[in-house]
Every structure is written in structure tokens, then in C-alpha cells.
Amino acid sequence: MKIENDAGQVPVPCLLMRGGTSRGPFFLESDLPAGLEARNRVLLAAMGSPDARQIDGLGGANPLTSKVGIVRKSSTPGVALDFLFAQLQPHNDTVDTTPNCGNMLAAVVPFAIERGLLAVQGETTTARVLTLNTDMQCDITVNTPNGRVAYEGEARIDGVPGSAAPITINFLDTAGSVCSGLLPTGKVRDSVTVEAAGIAAFTLDVTCIDNGMPMVLLRAGDVGRTGYEPVAEMNADTELKARLEALRLQTGHLMGLGDVTKKSYPKMCLVAAPREGGNIATRCFIPHVCHDAIGVLAAVTVGTACVLDGSVTEGIARMDGGLVQTVSVEHPTGEFSVELGLDPADPQNVLRAALLRTARLIMRGEVMIPQSAWEGK
Secondary structure, three states: OOOOOOOOEEEEEEEEEEEOOEEEEEEEHHHOOOOHHHHHHHHHHHHOOOOOOOOOOOOOOOHHHOEEEEEEEOOOOOOOEEEEEEEEOOOOOOEEOOOOOHHHHOOHHHHHHHOOOOOOOOOEEEEEEEEOOOOEEEEEEEEOHHHOOOOOOOEOOOOOOOOEOOEEEEEOOOEOOOOOOOOOOOOOOEEEEEEEOOEEEEEEEEEEEEEOOEEEEEEHHHHOOOOOOOHHHHHHOHHHHHHHHHHHHHHHHHOOOOOOOOOOOOEEEEEEOOOOOOOEEEEEEOOOOEOOOOOHHHHHHHHHHHOOOOOOOOOOOOOOOOOEEEEEEEEOOEEEEEEEEEEOOEEEEEEEEEEEEOEEEEEEEEEEEEHHHHHOO
């Protein structure tokens, strides 16, 4: 229901939450306009996009802090909550609800409990969540002593200062989240020749893969980089970014995604041998900015590539083998560990992916939406 205040703005209830290494406002679906265009206008106004600083909204001038969560009770049998993730950008007016975000996913159950959508079950509360973006289900467990969400604890994740209460996410089915399958080109490795205006033609071996996040993996050494460069150096590397974007546009078609010019996927990921005790080193672009860490589902997808024979990680990733493998994915600010369960009948088939995240409620209140944005004037 729209309520105008004296200043001609519309207050919309929301909770500002950190989920994993991302952050953004969470809304009840019922508090947003029902129409797609109207909803998108409201989300853009709430975040302050498009503007590089997002000075007039809640956005943090970075793709990792330009995210929105929308939650409702689910009508799907066996599912408690439906979650719609929206990726906004500081510089443009897109609202992309196609990809998943495993980091923001970590805040869904805490949000639902805070807003009364979900009852606490005991010392811990587990809920099945359906991500509407890709029709993916997962079980999320949070600590709920004394009848409410516990945010303080001893769990630490790289990319977030301090410690917090652990949140476990067990993904039930992630293969082909956006693409037609785990390997959308039908191959574990493709040789791709790219010819684009303004750059010299080049050929690269890549692995096009989607186990929760459409990604294109390539060896850092194949583009003359180490894979250990600082984020600022990567973001300033215009020559590399131009080549990655040309490759992204071409592989988008190979992966059946069509023209990805205005899409936030596939993500591009440079891989290298680990050097901090992990299994693989990464530098991910999301897709035009180098990630300070790595996304949850990106880590799942990279980890999956590490257990596939013949992928571009072969000979680089240091794996122990076995039907249950923990893959430590090194990134610019630390590491992200993913536990993968493999099919005994076909070890190339990943049956399960589990991981640990944290979340925190930062602020509760109302975001003020200009009446003109709400009404589309």
C-alpha cells in the first residue's frame, strides 16, 4: 500500500543486510509494486542508480553493494521461502533478475525470521529456499537461540571483517542454473578464436561452465598475467579487460545465452596455481570489475571445474581426489572453501555442494522513494 509523507515521498519498509561478502536492502514482495516496470523503478530509486557514487540511494558504488533481495512465503510444496535476487549497477539503469547470488542468499532466512515470515524452530532453524531467478532450491540453517536470530559468533569468512554466527547452505541442484546444463557447449574445454574491433585477434582455451553461475574460466598465463595481481591493478588493466569482454560476448553465444552485452553473466575468471595453501587461485570479473573476493556460486562453479577431467584447471589445481572433496578457492582477499559430493557411479558428476557463510542485519527502517519514481512520472 502506498503512503505519502509530507515531502511527497513514499516510504517502503526494508532491512539493510549483509549477506556473505555482499550487501543490500531486503524487501517483502508485498511491499513493492506488482508490475515489473514499476518495481524496477522503485529499486533503481532505492539504490540511487544510475550514478557512479549512488549518492542519492542505498547503493555502495560497487556491484557487490548494488544488490537487492525480495522475499515471500512460498507456495511450492516442501519449500518455505521464495527469494528473488536483483543485481543493479552503479553506472546504469539495469535491474537483472537472471543470475543467482549465493552471498545475498545467506541473508534470506534471517530476513524472513525478522519479518515474521518464518517461525524459529529451536536452537537452529532450517528452511528450504527456492531461488526464483534460476528455480534452484537449497536448505539454509541459521542459529536461533532464545527464539531469535543470532548474528554474533565465531565463524569467519574472508572478505568480511571480524566473525559472526555461521550460516550453512546446502545446494540441492545447481547444474545448468542459467544455461542448458553444466557444460553448455557440450565440451569441458573449448578453443575460442576472438576477432573484435580495436584488439588483435587471439585464440584461447576456455572452460564454459554453469554449476550455479555461468562462467568462463581461462588460464591467467594464457593472457600474459600471473593470476595473483591486486584487484586495483586488474581494474586498471584496460587491455586485459577489453580482451575479456570480447571473449565474454563471443562465449555468451557459445553457451546459448545470446547477446550478453547488457547481462551480468557469464562471469570471467582467470585461474592459476594456488600459492596460499588452497587448491586453485582466481581473479574473477563480475563481469567488468574485478571481484575483491569471489561469489558463492562462482566458487562452487570454479570448484566443480577443478574436479572435471580436461578443464582448463587441469595441471593447475591441486586436488586430493575422493568422492567428497573440499576445494579451497583462493581469491584476492583470502579463500573460499566449497565441499563437493561426487557421484560414485560417475565421479565427473557433482551431486552436492555445501558451504558456510555469515550474515548480519545492519539497519531496519524505510527507504524513501520519490513519488515520481513510484508513479512513473
